[in-house]
Amino acid sequence: MEVQSYTPTPGRPRDQMVKASILAAAIAIIDEEGPAGLSVDAIAKRAGTSRPTLYRWWRSKGEILLDALLDVTSEQVSYDHHISLIDDLKFHGRDYVALLSGPYGAAYRAVFTDGLADAPFMALVRTRLIGPRRNVTKTRLEAAIMANELPCDTDLEALIDALYAPFLYRLILGHQPLSSEFSDTHIEHTMKGYI
Amino acid sequence: MEVQSYTPTPGRPRDQMVKASILAAAIAIIDEEGPAGLSVDAIAKRAGTSRPTLYRWWRSKGEILLDALLDVTSEQVSYDHHISLIDDLKFHGRDYVALLSGPYGAAYRAVFTDGLADAPFMALVRTRLIGPRRNVTKTRLEAAIMANELPCDTDLEALIDALYAPFLYRLILGHQPLSSEFSDTHIEHTMKGYI
Amino acid sequence: MEVQSYTPTPGRPRDQMVKASILAAAIAIIDEEGPAGLSVDAIAKRAGTSRPTLYRWWRSKGEILLDALLDVTSEQVSYDHHISLIDDLKFHGRDYVALLSGPYGAAYRAVFTDGLADAPFMALVRTRLIGPRRNVTKTRLEAAIMANELPCDTDLEALIDALYAPFLYRLILGHQPLSSEFSDTHIEHTMKGYI
Amino acid sequence: MEVQSYTPTPGRPRDQMVKASILAAAIAIIDEEGPAGLSVDAIAKRAGTSRPTLYRWWRSKGEILLDALLDVTSEQVSYDHHISLIDDLKFHGRDYVALLSGPYGAAYRAVFTDGLADAPFMALVRTRLIGPRRNVTKTRLEAAIMANELPCDTDLEALIDALYAPFLYRLILGHQPLSSEFSDTHIEHTMKGYI
DNA sequence: AGATAAGCGAGACGGTACGTCACGTCTTGCA
DNA sequence: TGCAAGACGTGACGTACCGTCTCGCTTATCT
Numbered sequence: 001m002e003v004q005s006y007t008p009t010p011g012r013p014r015d016q017m018v019k020a021s022i023l024a025a026a027i028a029i030i031d032e033e034g035p036a037g038l039s040v041d042a043i044a045k046r047a048g049t050s051r052p053t054l055y056r057w058w059r060s061k062g063e064i065l066l067d068a069l070l071d072v073t074s075e076q077v078s079y080d081h082h083i084s085l086i087d088d089l090k091f092h093g094r095d096y097v098a099l100l101s102g103p104y105g106a107a108y109r110a111v112f113t114d115g116l117a118d119a120p121f122m123a124l125v126r127t128r129l130i131g132p133r134r135n136v137t138k139t140r141l142e143a144a145i146m147a148n149e150l151p152c153d154t155d156l157e158a159l160i161d162a163l164y165a166p167f168l169y170r171l172i173l174g175h176q177p178l179s180s181e182f183s184d185t186h187i188e189h190t191m192k193g194y195i
Numbered sequence: 196m197e198v199q200s201y202t203p204t205p206g207r208p209r210d211q212m213v214k215a216s217i218l219a220a221a222i223a224i225i226d227e228e229g230p231a232g233l234s235v236d237a238i239a240k241r242a243g244t245s246r247p248t249l250y251r252w253w254r255s256k257g258e259i260l261l262d263a264l265l266d267v268t269s270e271q272v273s274y275d276h277h278i279s280l281i282d283d284l285k286f287h288g289r290d291y292v293a294l295l296s297g298p299y300g301a302a303y304r305a306v307f308t309d310g311l312a313d314a315p316f317m318a319l320v321r322t323r324l325i326g327p328r329r330n331v332t333k334t335r336l337e338a339a340i341m342a343n344e345l346p347c348d349t350d351l352e353a354l355i356d357a358l359y360a361p362f363l364y365r366l367i368l369g370h371q372p373l374s375s376e377f378s379d380t381h382i383e384h385t386m387k388g389y390i
Numbered sequence: 391m392e393v394q395s396y397t398p399t400p401g402r403p404r405d406q407m408v409k410a411s412i413l414a415a416a417i418a419i420i421d422e423e424g425p426a427g428l429s430v431d432a433i434a435k436r437a438g439t440s441r442p443t444l445y446r447w448w449r450s451k452g453e454i455l456l457d458a459l460l461d462v463t464s465e466q467v468s469y470d471h472h473i474s475l476i477d478d479l480k481f482h483g484r485d486y487v488a489l490l491s492g493p494y495g496a497a498y499r500a501v502f503t504d505g506l507a508d509a510p511f512m513a514l515v516r517t518r519l520i521g522p523r524r525n526v527t528k529t530r531l532e533a534a535i536m537a538n539e540l541p542c543d544t545d546l547e548a549l550i551d552a553l554y555a556p557f558l559y560r561l562i563l564g565h566q567p568l569s570s571e572f573s574d575t576h577i578e579h580t581m582k583g584y585i
Numbered sequence: 586m587e588v589q590s591y592t593p594t595p596g597r598p599r600d601q602m603v604k605a606s607i608l609a610a611a612i613a614i615i616d617e618e619g620p621a622g623l624s625v626d627a628i629a630k631r632a633g634t635s636r637p638t639l640y641r642w643w644r645s646k647g648e649i650l651l652d653a654l655l656d657v658t659s660e661q662v663s664y665d666h667h668i669s670l671i672d673d674l675k676f677h678g679r680d681y682v683a684l685l686s687g688p689y690g691a692a693y694r695a696v697f698t699d700g701l702a703d704a705p706f707m708a709l710v711r712t713r714l715i716g717p718r719r720n721v722t723k724t725r726l727e728a729a730i731m732a733n734e735l736p737c738d739t740d741l742e743a744l745i746d747a748l749y750a751p752f753l754y755r756l757i758l759g760h761q762p763l764s765s766e767f768s769d770t771h772i773e774h775t776m777k778g779y780i
Numbered sequence: 781a782g783a784t785a786a787g788c789g790a791g792a793c794g795g796t797a798c799g800t801c802a803c804g805t806c807t808t809g810c811a
Numbered sequence: 812t813g814c815a816a817g818a819c820g821t822g823a824c825g826t827a828c829c830g831t832c833t834c835g836c837t838t839a840t841c842t
Contacts, residue, residue: 034314035311035312036312036313109311110311112307112311112367113308113311113312115367115368116230116304116305116307116308116311116367117230117231117308118231119229119369122368122369125368126368126369126370130368130370131370155380157370157371158361158371158377158380158381158384159384161361161364161365161371161381162357162361162381162384162385164364165360165361165363165364165365166353166356166357166360168360168364168367169356169359169360169363169364170356170360172307172310172311172363172367173310173317173320173321173325174314174317174321175321175325175326175352176352176353176356182353185350185353186353186356186357188388189353189354189357189385189388189389190357190384190385190388191388192387192388193383193384193385193386193387193388193389194384194388
């Protein structure tokens with residue numbers, strides 16, 4: 001068991017409230033005003049802080065959104081073994097759709113916007129935001145292989161892509177609604193193709 | 196048979212060379228220097244023209260890329276009935292993958308970047324770039340329904356999403372390579388789920 | 391007496407109407423909209439012509455105004471020997487004040503604006519606009535010297551400056567009204583100092 | 586005796602060096618390259634600063650020149666009672682001529698150029714640049730009236746115009762040199778007319 | 781009568797400067 | 812040392828005029 005050692009740093013300690021209010025401000029702006037209104041300055045202003053303080057904690061606007069999303073996502077992502085593989089995936093899919101449809105959807109979109117323009121940041125998005133979620137599903141799928149519910153030579157990366165890509169595709173393009181019904185039927189069809 | 200009537204517009208006619216060189220410059224920059232180097236000024240400079248000329252014909256950087264992509268895409272998209280539905284889709288998939296992997300892949304990414312930050316522009320992307328390509332596939336799938344190769348109640352929009360979303364997903368995220376092998380197996384699995 | 395030889399040039403002859411309508415347009419714009427609205431394009435548009443045509447006749451906006459002013463000024467400037475030197479000068483002064491106060495005052499101001507930014511053009515203004523008017527006065531003053539109404543060693547350039555500079559000063563600065571009363575008393579005082 | 590209270594404004598204080606270098610740059614450019622070279626960008630570049638910084642403190646090129654001129658002018662303008670009214674005015678006249686003939690003459694011209702094209706700015710020129718200098722002379726003339734050296738009903742505004750208009754006239758038109766000799770004789774003649 | 785040549789309108793073109801926005805970094809005073 | 816306030820240099824943006832060009836058409840003179 002690790003003992004969290006207290007390292008007394010000189011000077012004034014960092015204000016955790018500042019961090020929280022910045023994350024909240026970022027989400028509030030992107031949700032209310034859309035991506036156009038999300039300038040670093042606007043975030044700082046809304047959080048009642050200043051740009052330098054903001055840059056002390058994060059290297060870019062994108063990383064703020066990333067942290068804000070991780071705050072919300074982290075506890076949600078998990079599989080409580082339900083009845084069957086397909087039901088678990090459906091449950092997870094509905095969960096994801098709910099997240100992307102809600103106020104955090106715009107943040108997701110903004111994170112991809114930044115990532116597309118900045119490769120190292122996209123790597124971070126993969127590692128911290130997308131990767132963990134994929135891994136949860138991967139673990140569930142590996143369990144399914146163990147249980148002979150899935151062929152043992154299944155390309156899990158491809159399957160996970162097939163399962164979730166359409167969600168982000170609809171989030172990004174907006175050509176079709178992103179509903180739980182779509183999630184359910186899409187997951188059914190996809191899994192039928194892989195079993 | 197249609198007779199092309201000549202409509203002489205008053206004033207100096209638009210220089211088609213300028214248009215072409217701007218489209219070429221945009222693609223060259225995004226391919227060579229990445230999205231960071233793609234400023235309106237850089238495009239104008241490389242094309243040997245000026246910013247005002249550029250804004251005379253396009254409202255934004257994004258629309259330039261859109262036009263550049265349409266120049267390339269337009270003739271490519273078509274289905275020459277091959278042997279079977281699955282082979283046709285595979286052929287088309289490989290074609291798409293080749294486009295996204297080549298020098299135009301970066302332009303595709305940039306178009307999505309701009310679209311994510313600007314909803315009206317994303318609508319344009321849907322209408323002009325994504326829509327036509329989807330429609331070609333839709334026509335092929337409808338023919339398949341006619342030929343009883345596919346259930347008549349198939350949700351074509353969902354199927355098309357399932358087919359192509361992973362391509363753009365990999366293009367955008369870059370977590371896995373976008374290869375013809377992936378295209379083939381992905382399309383096989385997907386269609387298996389829908390038949 | 392000179393015989394104006396007719397030199398038939400090939401091609402379509404210049405349309406004098408165009409010239410007239412451009413001069414009128416320039417004066418109309420500067421009078422109605424002020425100097426800010428006086429772009430080359432605005433003149434051409436208002437005159438119902440095009441920029442290239444305009445540049446065929448004049449080298450710059452300033453030269454248009456110059457010509458417009460000369461059209462008006464040319465016949466006005468003259469001394470009909472009245473009663474005395476002082477009365478002639480007063481008459482001339484009132485005439486000048488009337489010109490500068492009317493719709494052509496703004497054109498005068500604009501001519502100086504252009505001249506201040508473009509030395510060769512200011513030389514033209516001196517030669518064509520200011521010079522002739524000064525010469526008329528100079529001639530009158532030289533006659534006065536002949537008539538012993540003025541010392542023969544009078545510095546005429548300095549005297550003419552003293553007489554008219556305040557008019558342009560008030561036109562340009564606008565700190566005090568440019569009235570006939572001012573003209574009269576100013577000319578009286580000035581001549582008193584030189585006699 | 587006044588106690589200068591220190592009012593600490595929040596945030597980083599304005600860099601006075603930047604202000605000084607911008608003013609110096611403006612004067613240097615107009616003097617060396619003439620009015621054509623005086624773009625906002627050129628000033629910023631020469632001052633080693635940026636356009637936004639420049640616009641933070643001045644609304645236009647003209648206001649920069651105005652400040653630059655005020656820096657120089659402010660201490661110069663004063664009358665140390667010399668011997669007589671006429672000598673004081675001559676002294677002041679030579680001072681003015683020296684200013685207009687030197688490197689600041691071009692700045693003066695540019696200020697008028699801008700003022701002619703922008704009435705509100707010309708009002709500023711009157712209030713800040715021309716007015717104070719006129720007032721100094723006005724005070725001296727009022728003292729002269731008190732001392733019975735001048736009629737008590739003298740129109741001081743008109744007299745001041747008569748005294749100084751020819752200086753600016755020659756500065757602007759450039760038809761005659763602006764020398765101390767001219768200043769002396771002109772002031773003598775003018776005052777002779779008003780006494 | 782037809783050829784030739786220039787004027788004319790419209791409007792595209794390359795260019796320069798403008799005034800503004802957002803960024804990321806800095807320098808203050810206070811906590 | 813953290814923090815707010817805010818100034819600073821940088822780079823890109825979208826726009827306004829400028830002066831020149833290339834069209835199709837018109838209007839004259841010259842063969």
